[in-house]
Amino acid sequence: MHKNNLNQPTTSEPFSWVRIYQAANGLEANIIKGLLHTAGIQCQLQGELLQGAMGEIPFEQTGVDILVYALKERHAQEILVNYRQVKQSAPDWVCPSCSELNGPTFEICWSCRTVKNDESE
Numbered sequence: 001m002h003k004n005n006l007n008q009p010t011t012s013e014p015f016s017w018v019r020i021y022q023a024a025n026g027l028e029a030n031i032i033k034g035l036l037h038t039a040g041i042q043c044q045l046q047g048e049l050l051q052g053a054m055g056e057i058p059f060e061q062t063g064v065d066i067l068v069y070a071l072k073e074r075h076a077q078e079i080l081v082n083y084r085q086v087k088q089s090a091p092d093w094v095c096p097s098c099s100e101l102n103g104p105t106f107e108i109c110w111s112c113r114t115v116k117n118d119e120s121e
């Protein structure tokens with residue numbers, strides 16, 4: 001006769017998806033997605049609208065959850081810590097062409113696609 005372990009506690013499943021970050025928009029979500037992929041971590045974006053052709057991202061989309069396997073959560077968090085540090089150390093920049101404020105990780109103005117002027121060169 002079998003024992004039914006009905007009261008078995010649910011341990012954290014290594015392959016369940018856990019949310020590690022909520023990106024401000026699809027653009028930031030894709031930056032992080034790229035970082036995770038570089039590190040060999042599979043991730044899932046939730047709340048992201050369908051991307052257009054040529055990898056275009058709907059900028060008006062807000063609040064994108066980034067999920068990774070529970071198994072990879074710790075590794076992913078380390079990458080995020082690193083990402084936040086880089087983000088904080090670099091200032092936002094104002095587009096010289098359209099005066100739009102851009103995040104430091106953006107190399108191109110999100111609004112008019114003017115390339116960021118790097119003063120160090």
Ligand SMILES: [Zn+2]
Nearest residue numbers: 095098109112
């Ligand atoms: Zn611009």
